[in-house]
Amino acid sequence: MPGWSRHDGHAIAFPLHNVDTDQLIPSRFMSTPRGEGYARFLLHDLRKDASGEDHPHFPLNRHRHASILIAGRNFGSGSSREAAVYALVDAGIKAVFAPSFGDIFAGNAVNNGLLPARVSDDDFNLLIRCLGDGAELSMIALDRGQFSIGNVQVPFALDPSWRKKLINGWDDIDLTMQHLVDIENHKTKLKQTAPWSRPAADV
Numbered sequence: 001m002p003g004w005s006r007h008d009g010h011a012i013a014f015p016l017h018n019v020d021t022d023q024l025i026p027s028r029f030m031s032t033p034r035g036e037g038y039a040r041f042l043l044h045d046l047r048k049d050a051s052g053e054d055h056p057h058f059p060l061n062r063h064r065h066a067s068i069l070i071a072g073r074n075f076g077s078g079s080s081r082e083a084a085v086y087a088l089v090d091a092g093i094k095a096v097f098a099p100s101f102g103d104i105f106a107g108n109a110v111n112n113g114l115l116p117a118r119v120s121d122d123d124f125n126l127l128i129r130c131l132g133d134g135a136e137l138s139m140i141a142l143d144r145g146q147f148s149i150g151n152v153q154v155p156f157a158l159d160p161s162w163r164k165k166l167i168n169g170w171d172d173i174d175l176t177m178q179h180l181v182d183i184e185n186h187k188t189k190l191k192q193t194a195p196w197s198r199p200a201a202d203v
Contacts, residue, residue, distance in 0.1 A: 001113050003169030004142065007094050009067030011138040011149060012059045013131040019043075019071060020078030021105060025087040038083060039091040060091075063135040070127045071098040076105025076116070085112045095140055097147060097156060099124050110162045111171045115140065117147065117156035127154065142166060 029041040047058045054061045075098040076084060085108045088096070095115035106116040117140075119127070130136065130149050138149045142163060147154050165171070176183075191198060 001169040001171065003167050004094075004113070005167050006142065007067070007115075007140045009094060009138060009140075010063065010065055010135040011068035011070060011097075011127075011131060012063045012066040012135045013128045013133070014059050014069045014071045015128050017072035018074045018077060021076060021081045021084035021102070022078055024076065024084035025081065027081075030081065030083050034083075034086060037090045038087040042087040042091045059133075062133075065092075066135050067092050067094045068138055068140070069093060069096045070124065070131060071096050072124075073099040073121075075101050076109070077102035080104040080108075082108045082112075085109050085114055089114055097124070097127065106162075110165050113166065113169065115142065115158070115166060117158060119147075119154055119156050123154040126152065 023043060023046060025038060025041045026044055029038070029044065032038070032041070043058075043060065046055075047061055048054055056062070060066065075096055084105060088109075089112050093114065095117055096109070097117045097119050099119060099121050101109075101116045101118065109116045127147075127149065130152050136149050138147065140147050142158075145155055145158060145163075147156055165174070168174070
C-alpha cells in the first residue's frame with residue numbers, strides 16, 4: 001500500500017450523523033469478490049431510489065470526482081465489516097473528516113490508506129458552510145495535521161501511530177516490524193531470565 005503525506009482533491013459536504021457500516025455497504029453485497037470492486041455499492045440504499053436509479057441530488061451522485069468527505073459525527077459506527085472501508089477506497093475516497101468515528105471503522109480505514117480525521121464540532125460546521133452544495137478543491141497536509149479549503153484552514157486530530165502508518169503505507173504488521181530489534185532483545189532476555197516460560201521445543 002503506497003503511503004502519502006499530502007492530498008489535493010475535491011471535498012464535499014455529507015453532513016449526516018450516525019452513518020453506519022451497513023449504510024456504507026449493505027450486507028447483501030458483501031459476497032461479491034473484492035477484485036470486482038465495491039465502489040458501486042457505496043451508500044447504495046441512500047444513493048439510489050426504489051427502482052435502482054441514482055438520486056440526482058445525492059452529494060456523491062452530483063460530485064463523482066470528490067475524494068474527501070466532510071461527514072457528521074459517529075461516522076462508520078455499527079458492525080466491524082472492513083468492506084465499508086473497501087467501498088470508500090474503491091470509490092476514490094481518500095479522507096473522511098468528522099467530529100467522531102466508529103472505533104473499529106477508524107482502525108480499518110488507516111490499515112487501508114484512508115484518513116479518518118477528527119475535527120471539532122465548530123470546525124465541522126465551518127467546513128459545511130464553506131462547501132455548501134458544491135465541491136471545493138482542498139488540501140490535506142497529513143504530516144502537519146492541517147486541512148484547508150481556500151483560505152480556510154482547520155486542524156484535525158489523528159493518533160500519532162496512525163499518522164505514521166498512513167505516511168509510510170504501513171499496516172499493523174509493518175508497524176510491528178519496525179520494533180523487530182526490541183522484540184528480539186526481549187526474547188533473548190526472557191530466555192535467560194525465565195526459561196520456563198518458553199515452549200520446550202523453542203531452543
